[in-house]
Amino acid sequence: MAEPLTAGTTAPPTGLLSIENLTVDFHTPRGTARAVDGVSLGLFPGEILGLAGESGCGKSTLAMAVPRLLRDPAVITGGRVRLGDGDGDGVDLLGLSDEELRRVRWRDIAVVFQNAMNALNPVLRVEAQLVDVIRTHERTGRREARERAARLCGLVGIGADRLRAYPHELSGGMRQRIAIAIALALRPRLLIMDEPTTALDVVVQREIIAEVRRLQERLGFAVLFITHDISLLVEISDRIAIMYAGEVVELADARTILDDPAHPYTRGLLASFPTLHGDDTRLTGIPGAPPDLVDPPPGCRFAPRCPSAHDRCRAERPVRVTVGDRDVACHLYGPAEVTP
């Protein structure tokens, strides 16, 4: 571990997108669950940022809060989401009117969901759906829109003969490619991909991942890639943010996360899945279960499951600090206890 320690930095990097102190609450009959708890995270133009964590950690909630696609009972209760506009402070998406937001969605930020079948309209041909997106957002003639639709299909490796197909006539992998084509139709600067390959077989998954990387290098958009599969994330991402119980507990380069994980939760995750050619070490997993977010434990939320937890962890919440080339929220690395 690197020694140098700078003061607590929650300031996000300047760039394409900066999420600042974002809080999302779920109002449930049992009380309020804070699904995203004061998360700060930035994206640079053209980078792939991976967001990893287990189910219920808030990764999808965080990602869907960016284009404000959350529905009841999820409510954004604090923070800012700034989309850079090349100069100055950018625009706070949380302050936009519905009409202003409509112009940002898809033109600047597009989303690819886990299940393409749900994202596509089952009674419209592929071509009609592509044309629809283009003509809704841009003044384009029908004929030009059709030509662009054909080019988009070619971009994601689908032959123009499939334009006349209905979604159910396509394989799962082809449907996901169409969903990506639709997402890229307006050349967005940010693509949010929420478990885009989880429903696909590994061979198809590999092709989609290769396709995303190829398109990203060619078109230069940034990707927020969400998955629970950390080995997949290490392969595709430039940087990785690890989420646990509504917080980003570690943020670093993909290599650093893999080779030198700092947070005990990150270490636990990496010790949870078998690798193909790995040594025959016994996997440990992580004992216990994530906390109930309606009634989270005091102190560090990972403390009840943490092998390194000490008294301070159970009493005081760690703040995220920069240690060497990473950000981590853990008392093992944080500033010493403040004595009053």
Next chain:
Amino acid sequence: MTSPLLQVEGLTRHFTIGRGRRARVLRAVHDVSFEVGAGEIVALVGESGSGKSTTARLVARLDRPTGGTIRLDGADGLTGEPRRASPAYRRAVQMVFQDPFGSLNPVHTVGHHLRRPLILHGHDPGDVADLLTTVGLDPSLARRHPHELSGGQRQRVAIARALAVRPRLIVADEPVSMLDVSVRAGVLNLMERLRATRGTAYLYITHDLASARYLGGRILVMYAGHAVEGADAATLVERPAHPYTRLLLSAVPDPRRERRGAAPPAAPAGAAAAPAPAGCPFTARCPLAAARCAAERPARTDLGGGHWARCHATEEGRTG
């Protein structure tokens, strides 16, 4: 020579899709043969549609094969028990399903789920606490309902329920794929511990080659209803012979692989084109395909040490 615990030969399950003149036959499982020895783990690995789950259901006798034999301790179970499996077969072979949310009845307690098989098969219903301890759960959980448990706990209950009748073989169909990453290892380790301490054998159905490698034992790779390659886990992963196995291995996310330069798999993908009924099912996607592959189904080529593949190229020594 003693017979293996489970001996499957020429197992076939065809489904008829549609009716009348438009009816066609879907060959979900075609001529699959394998053995599972006492206390052995055999993993069936393949993508969706490969027939691995259908094979599991046939072995658990939840479905009847179109052809082939299933022998338990050398005794033919299918002709002797045509309608449903005998109590003896059901005692010996138990199944654990993928979805621990769907396989437990929400209105009954954990204890109820475990007492039922104990009583039905003539065991002491007081063994519930023992069962829970065996799978690493606190005996107090017997009073809880499934919705009060986490996914990992539920899957442990499902395993405890299978263990209640002291089976010799557990058919586990993707038992960890719906669980959170951090609890998967615990369930896999539990399976291995039960194998080591109680001699439980497993037919482990999975799409995840890495977990099959982790559990060890033998791996059987399935493609489009056919078993295309079999070997012990380490051999299969380190020295795959069949082009499909190689494709599958190259697609598994591997954090240690060089990143940006990673070459996508050579073979074209997409839905497996309907194979010529006569030939190798992988012909349409195979980088080594020759004229013979489409016409003639490859026989098993023995590669030594129990390693075999059904591939003309392997048989002819062409490795690409």
